[in-house]
Amino acid sequence: MIRFTSFGFRYDQESRWIVRDLNVEILDGEFLVVIGPTGSGKSTLLRAIDGLIPHFSGGEMHGDVTIAGHSVRNTTPTELAGLVGYVGQNPAQSFVTDRVEDEIAYAMENLGIDAVTMRRRVEDVLDLLNLHEVRDEQLRALSGGQQQRVAIAAVLAASPRVLVLDEPTSALDPGSAEEVLSSLTRLVHDVGLSVVIAEHRLERVLPFADRVLSLGNDGVELGTPSEVMERARIAPPIVELGRIAKWSPLPVTVRAARRMAGPLFDELSGLEPPEGQPVAGPLVASIDKVHLKYGSFGALNGVSWDLLAGTITALMGRNGSGKTSLLSLLSGMRETNKGTILLEGTNPATMKPAQRIHRVGLVPQDPGLLLYCQSVADECETADREHGLEAGTTWAELEKLDAVLDADRHPRDLSEGQRLQLALAVVLAARPTLLLLDEPTRGLDYEAKWSLCCQLTGLRNQGVAILLSTHDVELAASIADHTVVLAGGEIIAGGETRSVVRQTPAFAPQVSKILSPEPWLTVHEIKAALAGRN
Amino acid sequence: MKTDRPIHAGAWWLWAAGVAVAGVATSNPLLLLALCTLSIMVATLRGRIATAATSIRAFIKIAVFVVVARIVLQILFGQRSPGHVLFTIPSLQLPNWLAGVSLGGPVTAEALLTALQGGLRLSVILLAFGAANCLASPRDLLRSLPGVFHEVAVAVTVALCFTPALMASVKRLHEARTLRGRPTRGIAGMRGILVPALEDALESATTLAASMGSRGFGRSVGQATTPRLNRALVVLGVLVLLVGGYGLLATSASVPLPIPLAGLGVILVGTGVVRSHRRAQRTRYRRAAFTLAAGAIACLGWVPAASFALLGHLAWSGISWSPSPLSAPPVSALGMLSIAVSAAVLLIAPVPTGSSRSRTSTRTRTAVSA
Numbered sequence: 083m084i085r086f087t088s089f090g091f092r093y094d095q096e097s098r099w100i101v102r103d104l105n106v107e108i109l110d111g112e113f114l115v116v117i118g119p120t121g122s123g124k125s126t127l128l129r130a131i132d133g134l135i136p137h138f139s140g141g142e143m144h145g146d147v148t149i150a151g152h153s154v155r156n157t158t159p160t161e162l163a164g165l166v167g168y169v170g171q172n173p174a175q176s177f178v179t180d181r182v183e184d185e186i187a188y189a190m191e192n193l194g195i196d197a198v199t200m201r202r203r204v205e206d207v208l209d210l211l212n213l214h215e216v217r218d219e220q221l222r223a224l225s226g227g228q229q230q231r232v233a234i235a236a237v238l239a240a241s242p243r244v245l246v247l248d249e250p251t252s253a254l255d256p257g258s259a260e261e262v263l264s265s266l267t268r269l270v271h272d273v274g275l276s277v278v279i280a281e282h283r284l285e286r287v288l289p290f291a292d293r294v295l296s297l298g299n300d301g302v303e304l305g306t307p308s309e310v311m312e313r314a315r316i317a318p319p320i321v322e323l324g325r326i327a328k329w330s331p332l333p334v335t336v337r338a339a340r341r342m343a344g345p346l347f348d349e350l351s352g353l354e355p356p357e358g359q360p361v362a363g364p365l366v367a368s369i370d371k372v373h374l375k376y377g378s379f380g381a382l383n384g385v386s387w388d389l390l391a392g393t394i395t396a397l398m399g400r401n402g403s404g405k406t407s408l409l410s411l412l413s414g415m416r417e418t419n420k421g422t423i424l425l426e427g428t429n430p431a432t433m434k435p436a437q438r439i440h441r442v443g444l445v446p447q448d449p450g451l452l453l454y455c456q457s458v459a460d461e462c463e464t465a466d467r468e469h470g471l472e473a474g475t476t477w478a479e480l481e482k483l484d485a486v487l488d489a490d491r492h493p494r495d496l497s498e499g500q501r502l503q504l505a506l507a508v509v510l511a512a513r514p515t516l517l518l519l520d521e522p523t524r525g526l527d528y529e530a531k532w533s534l535c536c537q538l539t540g541l542r543n544q545g546v547a548i549l550l551s552t553h554d555v556e557l558a559a560s561i562a563d564h565t566v567v568l569a570g571g572e573i574i575a576g577g578e579t580r581s582v583v584r585q586t587p588a589f590a591p592q593v594s595k596i597l598s599p600e601p602w603l604t605v606h607e608i609k610a611a612l613a614g615r616n
Numbered sequence: 617m618k619t620d621r622p623i624h625a626g627a628w629w630l631w632a633a634g635v636a637v638a639g640v641a642t643s644n645p646l647l648l649l650a651l652c653t654l655s656i657m658v659a660t661l662r663g664r665i666a667t668a669a670t671s672i673r674a675f676i677k678i679a680v681f682v683v684v685a686r687i688v689l690q691i692l693f694g695q696r697s698p699g700h701v702l703f704t705i706p707s708l709q710l711p712n713w714l715a716g717v718s719l720g721g722p723v724t725a726e727a728l729l730t731a732l733q734g735g736l737r738l739s740v741i742l743l744a745f746g747a748a749n750c751l752a753s754p755r756d757l758l759r760s761l762p763g764v765f766h767e768v769a770v771a772v773t774v775a776l777c778f779t780p781a782l783m784a785s786v787k788r789l790h791e792a793r794t795l796r797g798r799p800t801r802g803i804a805g806m807r808g809i810l811v812p813a814l815e816d817a818l819e820s821a822t823t824l825a826a827s828m829g830s831r832g833f834g835r836s837v838g839q840a841t842t843p844r845l846n847r848a849l850v851v852l853g854v855l856v857l858l859v860g861g862y863g864l865l866a867t868s869a870s871v872p873l874p875i876p877l878a879g880l881g882v883i884l885v886g887t888g889v890v891r892s893h894r895r896a897q898r899t900r901y902r903r904a905a906f907t908l909a910a911g912a913i914a915c916l917g918w919v920p921a922a923s924f925a926l927l928g929h930l931a932w933s934g935i936s937w938s939p940s941p942l943s944a945p946p947v948s949a950l951g952m953l954s955i956a957v958s959a960a961v962l963l964i965a966p967v968p969t970g971s972s973r974s975r976t977s978t979r980t981r982t983a984v985s986a
Contacts, residue, residue, distance in 0.1 A: 222781075
């Protein structure tokens with residue numbers, strides 16, 4: 083179906099090859115997952131399938147890519163429109179119209195599909211992606227998850243033979259991600275669609291994959307998920323667990339792993355995961371019966387919680403359950419309608435911005451928003467000056483985070499993980515006692531995520547109170563002391579992470595699903611426990 | 617003729633155009649006021665977009681501002697003409713090179729009434745436009761344009777989406793700056809926000825272009841040269857129509873054969889549209905049909921304009937009124953009746969159902985999670 087023949091790409095003569103000498107064939111009706119660290123060329127590969135490379139980006143392309151016999155060299159994305167559907171990383175930017183239905187019909191109108199067929203197909207994809215309720219809505223008013231599904235529906239409606247998606251679940255909560263992925267699987271099975279997905283969150287996509295294409299410094303590998311996972315450097319918890327337990331073939335679904343887990347249960351009997359540190363830091367922030375309304379809609383309805391120094395709290399919940407609202411209240415960007423929020427006795431909304439930054443720091447979902455200078459060094463100096471800090475403080479903070487950044491680079495050219503480190507350093511330089519992070523692992527590869535975990539644990543040990551909103555159950559399981567689950571603006575579960583995530587299946591990490599009812603959450607714990615015994 | 621289906625966007629815009637033209641055809645402030653009321657009433661009762669009520673309120677505010685501004689300007693800078701002096705404000709002797717402008721002086725009732733009359737007339741046009749906006753969004757109108765205008769329509773749609781996107785981006789950046797404890801006002805603040813906002817906008821424009829391309833935009837265009845001929849026909853037709861129309865309306869202009877010229881224009885435009893429609897490779901999703909009800913609504917909008925023109929032609933009193941010599945504006949029963957007839961659209965057009973009005977609540981809800 084899709085064939086890469088000695089395909090190579092780089093942006094200009096001087097820069098390094100992003101992809102080089104790639105020979106791969108993707109079959110008809112296949113669900114292929116492309117994995118690899120940031121910068122390994124996943125997006126390049128996807129864009130080439132749609133002809134956006136070479137037609138929509140400068141750069142040098144070697145070799146060729148053919149889709150159903152059409153070479154992208156002499157076929158433009160426009161001509162490929164009926165054959166390939168492409169959903170980029172930021173669906174909101176790709177919307178042409180402003181209403182859901184119009185957006186879905188847009189590609190079909192261009193292809194000249196007759197009105198009757200068009201109507202039927204729109205209804206079909208609305209059903210398939212569960213968008214009936216919002217069919218008349220303005221696109222701008224939709225949540226991230228809904229926008230993602232509309233973007234997929236919009237390309238599906240043109241009934242392409244290949245669907246290409248760049249990180250389709252990064253903005254979605256576990257439930258919606260599952261929903262999107264299973265509707266894609268259904269399409270693969272029912273209509274023989276080929277799906278090519280690039281994704282960092284392997285634990286989400288691997289169970290659905292027919293084959294995996296791994297890109298990386300150590301070469302290209304294509305095979306079934308368990309074959310590729312045998313050797314892959316990046317792996318979801320389930321695979322890491324399988325490696326420790328020496329399961330063969332490596333399982334990629336919880337179901338398969340549970341069937342093999344018998345011996346591991348025996349091995350672990352009598353062992354206990356380490357007790358969480360006793361948490362008794364001073365109170366940093368108190369949230370007391372807080373209500374927040376947007377018009378007639380209550381975003382938060384009576385939320386109460388205390389944040390203590392030296393703890394990490396994970397805030398979880400569906401898209402639109404009030405996580406971001408709570409963060410914006412704590413950061414003083416909004417005021418409550420009812421109830422109080424106190425940061426060490428003061429309402430953050432009444433503080434002056436210049437004072438507030440020493441009490442509370444928020445890293446937004448897109449950390450790039452915090453950065454506006456022309457280079458990393460410039461950014462650090464500006465931060466020092468604006469915060470009234472000694473010169474070099476922010477740079478020192480950056481070094482403490484073990485960040486390896488080129489001082490002359492433009493923040494825009496940094497990788498997702500590096501940008502997060504820089505934003506974090508800027509926020510931390512003011513020494514806030516409360517650190518808020520909104521979806522910090524979005525777009526991070528495993529390595530960047532692991533280094534973020536270490537940094538956050540380090541900060542906790544220095545006595546900073548950390549609250550992070552996240553869809554990433556594995557992240558919450560590995561670093562959060564407490565977990566709070568929001569639904570409809572109310573706390574529906576809150577307490578020690580171990581007890582909360584085990585009670586709420588949607589938010590349980592893979593290890594816990596495999597080893598339930600045993601209390602294990604992470605591979606790390608199991609490794610430590612087993613090592614302790616021997 | 618009452619219908620339950622949404623009315624074709626074009627019908628509403630034609631209706632509103634009629635109301636606006638009626639505003640030009642009369643100078644009786646009572647009739648002008650009645651036309652304003654008509655627009656506001658229809659917009660509030662039949663507005664389809666969820667924010668119709670707020671939207672028409674904004675237009676009312678602008679209209680009031682226009683009237684007030686005209687009166688204030690008249691008091692300060694108005695031409696001094698004889699009449700009933702109401703009060704006098706101190707006047708300033710201006711240098712010779714500003715001979716045409718007077719500042720201050722006696723203010724007459726006639727001058728104020730003229731200003732009010734002019735303001736009201738502008739208000740009629742503004743409110744008619746506002747009403748059309750609430751009754752069918754400009755985007756609905758663009759969607760129902762014939763195929764020749766497709767590229768233009770897409771360009772306008774993208775532009776219409778761009779502004780809100782830019783505003784949202786500015787708001788996000790503004791919040792982020794506050795998070796960094798940075799001043800957000802003044803030139804320094806603007807630099808920190810505007811530059812990244814424009815960068816954002818550029819980036820989204822590139823993404824959008826790629827997205828439109830990969831979804832088949834402009835597929836039929838590169839195919840043959842015929843669409844170019846069609847477009848030329850339309851452009852030429854519009855030009856000829858403009859010249860002819862000018863000759864028809866402006867009595868002092870000497871355009872030869874205005875009626876045949878206008879007719880030729882219509883034929884040219886029509887040919888272009890029909891030809892390109894036949895050739896069009898692209899299709900339209902759920903295009904609202906121009907039903908009998910839509911036709912009736914479009915016609916009703918022109919009833920006041922037509923009757924004003926007719927009555928004015930017959931020198932019927934009550935259509936035109938001049939503040940000097942000072943007199944109360946006459947009540948024109950026939951004029952009022954024609955406006956009332958135009959309000960009959962309320963009987964034809966469906967009351968917007970829950971689907972569009974009650975949606976406001978879900979909209980705010982989803983906006984929150986966005």
